[in-house]
Amino acid sequence: MPLLTLDSVSLAYGMQPLLDQASLVVEAGERVCLLGRNGEGKSTLLKIVSGEVVPDGGLVRLEDGAVLAVLPQNLPTEDARTAYEVVSGAFPETGGLLAEFHHLSQQADEASLDRLMKVQERLEALDGWRLDQKVTTILAQYGIDPERRLDTLSGGWQRRVLLARALVGEPDILLLDEPTNHLDVPAIAWLEEALGQFRGAMLFVSHDRAFIRRMATRIVELDRGHLVSFAATYDKYLELKEKALEEEERQNALFDKRLKQEEAWIRQGIKARRTRNMGRVRALKAMREEHRQRRVRGGTASFAVEDAARSGKLVVETRDAGFGYGQGADIIREMNLTVLRGDKIGLVGENGTGKTTLVRLLLGDLKPTEGAVRLGTNLQVAYFDQLRGELDLTRNALDNLSEGREFIEINGQNKHVLGYLQEFLFTPERARSPVRVFSGGERARLLLAKLFSKPANILVLDEPTNDLDVETLELLEEQLAEFKGTVIVISHDREFLDNVVTETVFLDGTGHVREYVGGYSDWRRQGGRFPSEAGGNRPDKQDKHTGTGQNGKSAKQAAKPVGQSTKSKPAKLSYKLKLELDELPGKIEALEQEIATLQSTIADADFYSGPPNEVSATLEELADREARLEQVIERWMELEEQASQ
Template sequence: MAHARDPLRMITLQGVDYGVGGPLLLEAVDLTVEAGERIALIGRNGAGKSTLLKLLAGELKPDDGEVRVAGGVRRARLEQEVPAGAQGAVFDVVAQGLGELGAWLAEFHRLSHAAAVDTAALARVQAKIEAVQGWRADQRVAETLARLALDGDADFAGLSGGLKRRVLLARALVSAPDVLLLDEPTNHLDIAAIDWLEGFLKGWPGALVFVTHDRRFLRALATRIVEIDRGQVSSWPGDWANYERRREERLNAQAQEAARFDKLLAQEEAWIRQGIKARRTRDEGRVRRLEAMRRERGQRREQAGNVRMEAAQGQASGKKVIEAREVSFAYPDGRRIVCDFSTTILRGDRIGLIGANGSGKTTLLKLLLGELAPTAGEVKLGSNLQVAYFDQYRATLREDWNAIENVAEGRESVTINGRQKHVIGYLQEFLFTAERARAPITRLSGGERNRLLLARLFAQPSNLLVMDEPTNDLDVETLELLEELLADYPGTLLLVSHDRDFLDHVVTSTLALEGDGRVGEYVGGYSDWLRQRPAPAVAPPTSGREREPAHDSRTDAVPAAAAATPARRKLGYKDARELEQLPARIEALEAQVAALTQAMHDPAFYQRDGAAIAAHGVELTRRQAELDAAYARWAALEG
């Protein structure tokens, strides 16, 4: 139900409950989304983040409470996964964001581009569009496609995973929403595309609510953190660092209060169990208080435990794990993926593979593992290799099996480093209840599927772990535990990831696919590569005309080669003057952004009225956009 529009409050949830059986997933939720905010929703896998997004989008109705939307406010949501039913030309998929008008525009687009034009059908659909003055919306579709570098005539089904996500983002944007709701927007995007998306969303004028597992992306964007924990929603103004500090303080206070309560309850239980004489004279009021305490303790929802990961270790491999000598690989159409690449991978190395979508990371993995023959050169594998493979597309999970069957394959137990564990107990270490472990995996969330893949992977004895995008959909706590496990893994690791923090925390060296067959080898993780790489090392987001190579369905389209640094052009007087003044302008803008950000860290800031807080946020967004533009202009003039 729409209400009179408040210029600040876009969506308000008041006393909202939502459940799917068992304890309420969301309980008594009070939340307001205001203009100009960038809210990050966080919480454990299965806590209800996607559900809350759907409630905000109006796609779900609460069991109790109220969702109020200000009059005229438009909402759009980007789903976590690419929907199975999305098909047709890119223009058609994007136009779906306009509802029935979008369907007419898609039909007009299709008819007008046909080899033989059906003039009667074209006239009918044109009349429908003109009746609702819909040509402005057609222009908006075209502008959105251009803004996101997408080819409207491309076949959606033939695009890479990253490009499909860009198309779905365009579908969400084309309705010009006031509130943009994004569920794991960085899934299947490469590092260059994630950087682009960060910049795009920083300049987004509307309200933004997003869920992400990418900690660097979260830190770059969030102006407020909203946490879901055991059904309760709490709001933490400010950035991620402020949230982490204050959350730790709150958890400590909660733990102390719970310990005090449990101690008092134990004392009262001891009193009630005293002898006959004590029972004859006991205080009935005290008995009633004890009964109330028992009920309160019974209703307490404990914090979800942490995943307990342990990888089954195989026998030690030989010291030399993989040796590649002058390896080249090209597809029959002449596209070069690897050219004259040589490397030696030793036992204990943790290698990260990075590059744009389509640069050939999966192809390089297959070459190194001997699954794909090079067109030139040779790859030698070491002795005693036991390979365990994590597939980003979850193809190793059987859809007709439940979690137990996928891990144990008919057995009742698994053996981890010489110790037998019942499969249900083992899955509980990965936060699966007995009920979820027996449920069809079609009912599992994206995060649960990833945890199941990890459970299956680590049950296999291995000395060479190959992990292709293992971080998608995992919550922050599980990500940090996975980092610790991989850092202590005694075998060798090959890791493909677009999670910049994860790469920094795990790998010891990096292989970067830099275009035109070049593979650069660098010491350290992502940040080390940034400092050492030739510029530019990764192409910007690519156009929608690119496709998955027919020869490897799990390799995305190939980026442009890194351009050679052009000779610096001579600047005219006006541009030279602007370049001279830019450093001072950038310094002033940085100071303004820092001051505005620092003000938000002051607890007194949030005692101001809502209008002042929102105006402050809008000003910070504007200054940050000016700073980004100044840096871009400086780079252009310097070039």
């Protein structure tokens, strides 16, 4: 029996329905990714499943006794509860008593002891100690300090606490809406690992292509009110979707041609005053109605960056530059970095390591507290703010962009503001709506429209991929690749970095800045690692604002800091390490054979029609083997490099 069923669900807020007789079945153990353009209604669909929104019609049914949990999209801004209180809150009555007992047990006064006895009696009646053990166990499993307040944790650790709350009740199905937004790469990697161990069903919305590839066993697309299922991996889905769109265009063209012929026939019949075939007339009326009801797929966003006059060849140069607020360790120190016209630089680092501070230092918004920063000439900067601070939420999209203008000049051509917004998929009605009612994706598109309406030779993009649908994201990648000026990107989207940047600058959290050739994957191949991966500070002990541990230190990295020399030499291989190095090629070959066998199984045409549990298990096994192969290869490269010294 299906775990979750949506049968002919409908919901409309305006002229076009968000859901139009939409149906979906989710089986136990499936990990279903819900895709669709911004504004199609993906988040609304999740709210319907969770019961937060009631549809206009149709049926939403959970299997009897099934438990549903939700990982919320937005992180709490002000929540003084401890991690224990948040997670135990998954059990409404018992959780409150557990949190109270946890608090009272640390008090010593007589009144607290009296209340403690009453709470203890009630907990025993509710079997509360079993639930307390579950809360304690999952907090320990996720490495969470039970006493840490939620508002002192970084975004990644807040997400970890919320996931613990969602999973402590052992749900049968988990709903997630953009779970990777605002998370750094280590937090995303941890989330992928934790969700990979979850054996229940998942229904999630995401535009992070690397995350989708890792997690999804099936793709469901919300397109013009209908749900279309693709029993395939993400890459196979892209192929099938392209073919489906081509077939739809072909069928529409044939229909339109036939309609045109029938229209010509009816007009000719009227002109000749002949008796017409009434059955054919009724069929024509039906064709006209079908054409009128047709929901044409919305156009693809179309935009281009307006180039300004070229900047000087040198954009910025730093010499032993550093910056700090005088409160301990410097955020940036001893940085020697040269940015030239046309460079496309990706800034990578865990949250709180100073990426935004580095950008402000490079642009001259901040003065270095040590060393020097020299700016080039004729710099015209366009800045994409991850917090969307450039937008006035009380005004509509038209006013936000126009700033009193009716026409704007884009690459030498005058365009009406309304027409320009339509290139970013804003209808005239939507363009006149206040920004506060926009979805995250619509706000991101509006900010891009505003950004690209002004000439620039330096583009600075701070987390531009959050909330953007895949089609807009791919177009943005194309535009940035063709842009002749300089691009500086802060992003945790691994595929976006690989597709855009030619140089990666890594901030390790100790103030050191390291420079690598290529994108994110190239950085990883060159030995790039985050401090938390190398046994650095636990993020739950990390200060939310500085990103450094309580001792102000972080793990050492293998790469060389920009502009600094490394005097220490690697140690020679021990006998034990030499034996390990000799064994690694055999392990690599064996893993490659296993991966080839699994890939052959998955490529079979009938693979996805098999039992969902077996499909899921095979895909998980392939992901596990690929991850192990990557680890073994990296270890081999590390030992081989040491042996060659």
